[in-house]
Amino acid sequence: xxxxxxxxxxxxxxxxxxxxxxxxxxxxxxxxxxxxxxxxxxxxxxxxxxxxxxxxxxxxxxxxxxxxxxxxxxxxxxxxxxxxxxxxxxxxxxxxxxxxxxxxxxxxxxxxxxxxxxxxxxxxxxxxxxxxxxxxxxxxxxxxxxxxxxxxxxxxxxxxxxxxxxxxxxxxxxxxxxxxxxxxxxxxxxxxxxxxxxxxxxxxxxxxxxxxxxxxxxxxxxxxx
Amino acid sequence: xxxxxxxxxxxxxxxxxxxxxxxxxxxxxxxxxxxxxxxxxxxxxxxxxxxxxxxxxxxxxxxxxxxxxxxxxxxxxxxxxxxxxxxxxxxxxxxxxxxxxxxxxxxxxxxxxxxxxxxxxxxxxxxxxxxxxxxxxxxxxxxxxxxxxxxxxxxxxxxxxxxxxxxxxxxxxxxxxxxxxxxxxxxxxxxxxxxxxxxxxxxxxxxxxxxxxxxxxxxxxxxxxxxxxxxxxxxxxxxxxxxxxxxxxxxxxxxxxxxxxxxxxxxxxxxxx
Numbered sequence: 001x002x003x004x005x006x007x008x009x010x011x012x013x014x015x016x017x018x019x020x021x022x023x024x025x026x027x028x029x030x031x032x033x034x035x036x037x038x039x040x041x042x043x044x045x046x047x048x049x050x051x052x053x054x055x056x057x058x059x060x061x062x063x064x065x066x067x068x069x070x071x072x073x074x075x076x077x078x079x080x081x082x083x084x085x086x087x088x089x090x091x092x093x094x095x096x097x098x099x100x101x102x103x104x105x106x107x108x109x110x111x112x113x114x115x116x117x118x119x120x121x122x123x124x125x126x127x128x129x130x131x132x133x134x135x136x137x138x139x140x141x142x143x144x145x146x147x148x149x150x151x152x153x154x155x156x157x158x159x160x161x162x163x164x165x166x167x168x169x170x171x172x173x174x175x176x177x178x179x180x181x182x183x184x185x186x187x188x189x190x191x192x193x194x195x196x197x198x199x200x201x202x203x204x205x206x207x208x209x210x211x212x213x214x215x216x217x218x219x220x221x222x223x224x225x
Numbered sequence: 226x227x228x229x230x231x232x233x234x235x236x237x238x239x240x241x242x243x244x245x246x247x248x249x250x251x252x253x254x255x256x257x258x259x260x261x262x263x264x265x266x267x268x269x270x271x272x273x274x275x276x277x278x279x280x281x282x283x284x285x286x287x288x289x290x291x292x293x294x295x296x297x298x299x300x301x302x303x304x305x306x307x308x309x310x311x312x313x314x315x316x317x318x319x320x321x322x323x324x325x326x327x328x329x330x331x332x333x334x335x336x337x338x339x340x341x342x343x344x345x346x347x348x349x350x351x352x353x354x355x356x357x358x359x360x361x362x363x364x365x366x367x368x369x370x371x372x373x374x375x376x377x378x379x380x381x382x383x384x385x386x387x388x389x390x391x392x393x394x395x396x397x398x399x400x401x402x403x404x405x406x407x408x409x410x411x412x413x414x415x416x417x418x419x420x421x422x423x424x425x426x427x428x429x430x431x432x433x434x435x436x437x438x439x440x441x442x443x444x445x446x447x448x449x450x451x452x453x454x455x456x457x458x459x460x461x462x463x464x465x466x467x468x469x470x471x472x473x474x475x476x477x478x479x480x481x482x483x484x485x486x487x488x489x490x491x492x493x494x495x496x497x498x
Contacts, residue, residue, distance in 0.1 A: 047396070048403045065351075077410050101350060132414035139421040146428040153435045160442040167449035174456035181463035188470040195477040202484055 002124025003084055004056070005029065005071035006116040008092050008108070010100055012037055016092075016108040018116035025071045028053055033067065036060060048082060061085040066093070066100060070120075080130050084123040091115060251309050251322075254329050257302030261336050264295045269343045275350035288347065295340060306330060 005025035007017035012033055019025055032051055051058040052074065059081040060069045068085045093100070095115075096108060123129045127137045271288045309326050 047399060049399065050403075050406075078406055079410050079414075082407070130414075132411065132418065135418055136414065136421065139418055139425065143421060143425050143428065146425055146432070150428060150432055150435070153432060153439070157435060157439050157442070160439050160446070164442050164445050164449070167446045167453065171449045171453045171456070174453040174460065178456045178460040178463065181460040181467065185463045185467040185470065188467050188474060192470050192474045192477065195474060195481065199477060199481055199484070202481070202488075206484065206488060 002076060003070050003072045003081060003120045005069075006084070006088060006120055007069045008088065008112065008116075009033055009067045009069070010065065010103070011067075013103075013105050015100065015103055015106065016112035016116065017106075018113040018120070020117070020120060025056075028058065029069055029071070032058055032060060032069065036062065036067065050078065057081075059085060061089065063089055064093075068092070079132070080123050083130065084119060087123075088116065088119060091119075251326060251329065253305045254302055254309055254326075254333070257298060257305060258329065258332050258336060261295060261298045261302060261333075261340070264291060264298060265336060265340045265343060267291055268295060268340070268347075272343050272347045272350065275347065285351070292344070299337065299340075302333060306333060 004021050004023070005017070005019045007026075007029050008015050014030070014033075017026060017029070036047075036049075046064070047060075047062045049060050051060070055074055056071050057074050057076075058069060058071050059078065060067060061082060062068075066089060068089045070081050070084055070088075072081045092108075092112065095112070096103070099107075127133045268288070268291045271284060271291060274284060275288075306326075306329065309329070
């Protein structure tokens with residue numbers, strides 16, 4: 001929702017107004033104008049009041065005899081509507097100056113209603129209209145980014161756990177590889193030892209046979225003498 | 226007229242001392258009315274300047290001071306007129322004196338009306354200044370020229386003062402209520418921001434815990450990788466030694482086969498012979 005209706009008046013004379021929706025805001029605004037101008041003599045020129053009507057609140061600001069009024073949703077608060085009223089008052093006085101004092105009814109409505117429309121859109125929808133709202137929006141963004149960061153860090157944690165498991169497996173495999181390579185080395189060494197022993201034995205047997213032939217007998221009797 | 230005044234004043238002064246005070250209020254009222262006329266002319270000239278390029282805050286200030294000056298003059302002249310009216314009622318003086326005082330009262334009323342008209346024009350031009358509502362009471366009280374109305378003036382002024390003060394208090398109460406509403410809304414906004422900052426603080430703490438735990442995980446990964454690297458290096462050296470042993474093993478096997486061949490050859494030669 002937001003600001004739905006805006007109006008500028010001098011006393012009871014409406015100079016400009018704009019309504020964003022089809023409603024009886026204009027009629028209620030006229031009643032509020034008559035009530036305000038009736039209830040206050042000229043000793044209380046400047047005032048800020050809010051009137052509640054149905055689901056809406058009418059915020060009225062009187063400054064230097066000029067009345068600015070707007071209708072907003074009751075959940076919209078007061079800071080933004082009154083900032084809107086102050087802004088409209090400044091723009092109106094700056095644009096029309098002293099012509100305000102003698103202008104007839106609805107004299108500025110053709111061009112200023114567009115300004116009212118723009119400012120109503122700005123103050124209703126733009127979070128930058130209020131410093132607190134902008135800060136609230138920024139804090140919300142920070143919180144969103146931090147929640148994303150938490151999600152990413154959790155995902156990273158999952159991947160790290162997977163990596164821990166895989167590096168543990170790699171560690172186990174490398175230890176087993178070390179043991180098997182040592183066992184293989186030992187097997188080859190013993191095989192080498194056995195071959196060497198076998199060769200020595202065969203050498204001695206061959207030498208014995210040759211000597212047996214030369215000495216003419218298995219007991220080497222002739223070579224022994 | 227002036228000759229008759231001097232002639233009439235001479236025998237009365239010998240009889241009463243009151244006659245000496247009779248002429249001063251009348252003359253003072255006339256002088257006051259003249260000053261008010263001059264000030265109202267100045268005021269009208271300033272009012273005519275409103276809405277022109279000469280309209281400046283300094284002019285507004287001058288207008289304000291002129292209005293205050295006229296108010297002071299009206300107050301003084303009304304007091305003197307009241308004094309002259311009292312003398313007229315008690316002293317039973319000459320009828321011409323009474324007529325002159327009535328004329329002065331009428332002039333005073335006229336100048337007040339003129340001042341009110343100028344003020345109304347100024348209010349329309351500025352839509353900020355207020356006309357003097359208490360000033361309207363003074364001409365009516367002096368038009369009747371009655372002691373009863375004169376005695377009622379004080380309660381009327383007191384009632385007006387009370388009314389003005391009450392409206393001022395109401396105005397201040399409205400301002401206070403409005404400012405309190407704005408402050409309450411701003412406080413609510415600030416509290417929401419504080420709450421969100423608290424939530425962001427919690428999120429940062431959770432993030433710190435997670436990052437710390439993952440640091441421990443990364444340390445585990447590092448140690449695992451270092452252990453794997455060491456074990457693999459040792460396995461590599463063991464395999465190198467195995468390769469060297471295998472080469473020696475192959476040469477011994479060849480030698481053994483050669484010896485078997487020779488032995489077999491000798492046996493065959495012996496059997497053939």
